[in-house]
Amino acid sequence: MKRMLFSAVLFSGYCFSQEADSLRLDQTGKKDSVGISNNNISTKDIDDVVITGTLKPVSRSESPVAVEIYNQKFFRKNPTPSIFEAIAMVNGIKPQLNCSVCNTGDIHINGLEGPYTMILIDGMPIVSSLSTVYGLSGIPNSLVDRIEVVKGPASSIYGSEAMGGVINIITKNALTAPKLSVDVMTTTWSENNVDLSTKFNFGKNVASLLSLNYFNYNQRTDQNKDNFTDAALQNRISVFNKWNFQRKENRLAGFALRYLYEDRFGGEMQWNKSYRGSSEVYGESIYTNRAEAFGVYQWPLNENVITQFSYNFHDQNSFYGTSPYTATQKVAFAQTYWDKKLGNHDLMLGITFKRTFYDDNTPGTLSGDGLTNEPMKSPILGVFIQDQWKINKKNTLLLGYRLDYDKIHHDIHSPRFAWKFSPNPFHTLRFNFGTGFRVVNLFTEDHAALTGSREVVIKSELKPERSANGNLNYIWKIPVSDQLINLDASLFYTYFSNKIVGDFDTDPQKIIYDNLQGYGISQGASLNVDYTFNFPLSINLGVTYLDVYQKFDGDKGKVQQLHAPKWSGTYSLSYKFQNNMTIDFTGQFYGPMRLPVLPNDYRPEYSPWYTLANIQVSKSFRSGLEIYGGIKNLLNFTPKNPLMRPFDPFDKNVDDPVINPYRYTFDTTYGYAPMQGIRGFLGLKYTIK
Template sequence: MSMSSRPVRQRRAGASGLACALFAVASTLVALALAVPTAAQTPPSAADPIPADDDVALTIQGRIVDESGRAIPYADVAPAGSPRSVRADADGRFRLAGLEAGVVTIIVSAHGYGAVEVEIEAGAEAPPLAITLALDPVALDAITVTGTMKAASVSASPVKVNVVPQSVLQRNATNNLVEAISYVNGLYQQVDCGVCYTNNLRINGMEGPYTAVLIDGMPIMSSLASVYGLNGINPALIQQVEIIKGPSSTLYGSEAMAGVINVITKDPRFTPRLALDASGTSDAEGNVDFAFSTEPGDVSGFISGNVAYNSRFVDDNGDGFTDFPLNRRGVVFAKMDWSPEGRRRTSLTTRYLHEDRFGGVEAWTAADRGSSNVYGESIRTNRLEVLGAYLPSWSADIRFEGSYAWHDQDSWYGDSSYDASQHIAFANALWGRMVGRQDLLIGATARYQTYDDNTPATVRADRRFIPGILAQNEVRLADGALTALGGLRADHHDKHGVIASPRIALKWDATGHTAIRLNAGTGFRVVNLFTEDHAALTGARDVVIASELAPERSWSVTLNLNRIVEFGPSPMMIDLDLFHTRFSNRIRPDYDVDPNLIVFDNLSGHAVSRGISLAFNQNVNFDRLLYSAGVTLQDVYLMDAEGAREEDFFAPRVRGVFSASYNMRSLPLTVDYTGSVTGPMRLPSYDEPFARPDRSPVYSVHNTQATWRLEDGAALYLSVKNLFNFTQPSPLIDPANPFGDAFDTAYVYGPMRGRHVMLGFRYGASR
């Protein structure tokens, strides 16, 4: 099947989807407007007592302080083994309601302090608690929910979770999620097109489609959305990002082969009343984020907007094309929480995105869209997300969740049209309870998705209904030194029957400062070729599908050693990871069989991604100096049935990341430095006269930022991106003839955007 000159199948426009989008956004905005309390509706503070009677759930109240007795604001408080959590107010006071009488264990954590577990007696006459947290120089023991779907401190979780809080994201200011977390050890941003800049995140050498991207725990980032949608998630909305590097199919679906990236958005109960973040660059790129929140009460919420634009044509490499795409993006985000008397919690989140992206030659105008006269790639995206969660008052053990996502992409790659739409509806019902030493979790899921496009490969819309059940049990043995977790998920696919995804995890606290974790599991994935491999849509190579593609399967194992090394008051944390994933039925593009073709087929043998990763970080003198560094060595290869081994494309053998942050005491100034070093990787080959090296050189990218803190939560920041101005040569093959047979856009291994300066202002007025 050739895609160089495609007949276009008409697809019905997404008018109904747009109507749903506008209705959902309007509904949320109205709800938020009604949530603003009047003078006669003064909301109770977090510290107000709740009368205890037979009709009101039992409540724990208290205050969180440091060792000197000063309040710790906005600490997280959660019942152990529960998906629920609350956050203390600015004075450290909290109220945790809806508890059953008896002995309850709660986890309390705050950034910069060690998490503690407190065992208390919940009763009608329980006095207010005073909880003291000690400074933790390592400062990484936050609360996470991604590893087990239940609240747990990072150090106690049997599954290794990397937590990236917003304070870390702000050290290298950017307006998209991919760039923000690409400096996490083991993650690598791969750019798939040198014209439109579609990208994905590799985890431990495995490509982006093998990673489940969640928003507040909901799997709403579809294969179509991941092509450009990750760039539309703005870091200003994020409370923290939780990353699991390893198999997670039992909890998040069989496609979470490489791991999970869970984006936790801000809690409306604790966001500033007014927030603003505006920045501009020397390349005439601009970004503005703003947010407004209601007064806290039974109903709280916030509305946020983002406008990003880049309208300056830059062609420093002289190939006649944009070095990075021009775009206009607008995002509206609204989130609401309902917690009547603290006894239950319902949340509703809505996000709508519109983006108009262009890459191509300078002479292109909107009138040339779809023509063969002037080359341009024009992608117009509309996306709606709606998420909801409900914790019923009649049971503290049950949680209901649901989400809906609509994604519409109207695009032209030169004179080739790609018009696609995808709808995904997801529902989750979870029950969890501590029974003795057993921490049980049982759930049922249902996922319905539709996909349609105008390519000849999609004769009719693809519709899939995938119900599933899951069960997980976590138990502590050997007086708590050993934690064992086992889980099993079963999903039913229309074409493939019941797919089982088992998982095991073990954590052994060898000493007070040493923990060892083992995580193993399987994966299963149905590939949607044209949403996942951009080379099938752009360039002049014809696409050939050699046979009916079978689903990919995998099994994975990761081993983590975590060690805290004492250096007086400034201990160092060290992480050593080993990982190994083996694929069967791996679907791969073959660029070498013919320079004019991309041939897709299941691998007759197997594929392997394996390696070792080392990372360390240290907080010196209580936030005076923070630094971290990490390196990942990986071997990603394919082996056919005859035993012939072939290195995979675009998978660097070695990559290192590093960062340092210095807080001056004499001045309200913080200086940050972030960088990476990327080793050689295999690249596609081309015939003369367009031959290129088949391996990339070693290169490094460096960024620096200075932040001047002002009064009332305001700050000015100045960043220099790509400090030493490294860029690769033009990634385009035969750019002078973009409609010709040799034109290709896939030869991308390094940055295409040179040194540029960003100046920004950040403001967040507290409640």
């Protein structure tokens, strides 16, 4: 029976069962969890098969861990050239731009910063550290079959960096992918994106998917008249090749390769490459070279023994004004686990190994005496065990434990508990508790640390960052005539007993690292509502409330987390006409968030309420052709004064008491939303199945 389950779904997107492929999709882009036929609501579950919450294939309704699923159709409502932009459509997830000049950023889950979000590709920890900031924009939407999201720590399964949550990007299966897919899109800002993929069959049991993505934006725009580009220029190419193999008894086998090159620039309008690294004209120029390899193999044994592996290489060559930043990162990962069913228990036992090499030209990789270069070499060995116990039809219990060994921090323990109670198909309650950890690397991509002149000071022995998390999730399917309203509500609470804090303010000549003297809190609630009417209109609404802060010992007050709005949400309305024409109205809204202001800053410390709204009209034809177009940022919202002193980016006149009495310095971190105003887009997609 267990092998039959694994034959239904090849792990992490390598293959899907016929049942999963045949599920009816609603207009929200999510798969129905309760079937509707002959105007009667059926109590038979026909859920997706998910793998991210428990590392094994299980129907979504049976999973004790709350997993959100979004397929490509969901993201097609607002077409974007990369996952980094598209993921903003998911309630509680915010792509954060960390620099108003080069537009690099990371992904926040429930207000927690990017380093706490683990991003997987086909279940592999490909995206981390450097690539979290520089590599996310290079993942094209055309590769994506679906995305699974787990909010809250998952360190007992995935180890370090999974403190805030997991985003698993599952790519298309070469065995079932279309023979040819072409998607071309352009905007009135001259953003041009081309996605091309084709499939090759080598007999009945071997297939290869080759995908090419090219994105080019080379039009300098300065609508706010500060002499800086409103959006970073980009020239990016990504090549992806995935192989899938059909084996005896449907055992797993597959591997994939991806290469990314990107040339990114943001800065003064008159900048060109001859000014790279000079103090004449300010520019931030970033060259990225990245290669990835990952795969899965199920051993030819009677037992279910599976090995996963990945390797990525990332080379960064950058200049921020006159400050060079060069870095190399190599991450190797391997994991083998044994899955066994004993009665009502699904047992899993695994061993993992991860090795990270990192080197850069900043003080973050200098030796203790500050005289020699000392690259970081961080091997982590881990073992984990998990038991998913189906007590009865209504109750499922999951217990997990992970032990990691780091050469500096030694033993790191991560327990996990999950319980699901479902009295009937219309009500499901899930409670999850777990601990998270992150082994911190002493390097930073903060502009303040890129001068090379700062001394790194470690005030005390640095301990792993630790957190404890509780999450209560309730799903209610409400019958309305022959339709369903789906309510998905969550309460979450995370307590940080330790965080590594980098102090750049006490002494401008130093970076002072220390453990958090106090504690950190991330708490809040979220609600998603999905409803498809009995006429072709569907609505998806989401809202999230956040309270994210740190409390320091001896300080009566609390410090709110930067870029973590108290209120945020998403909305999507779709109407499909009988002639296969669809109108999609989508967007996100954000409440006030605390921003990094300077002393005596004239700019407000909190951002205003704002929304980024989009509309699209698409028309599909039986031939496989689809034409789409629309408007992004309908209300033309952009932040005010995202740059401090853009007329003096090298701080040459910062000490002039007449023109600069408050000693303001050039600063790029204030921006809280894209600077791209209203713009149109037009695209064409053609598919041969």
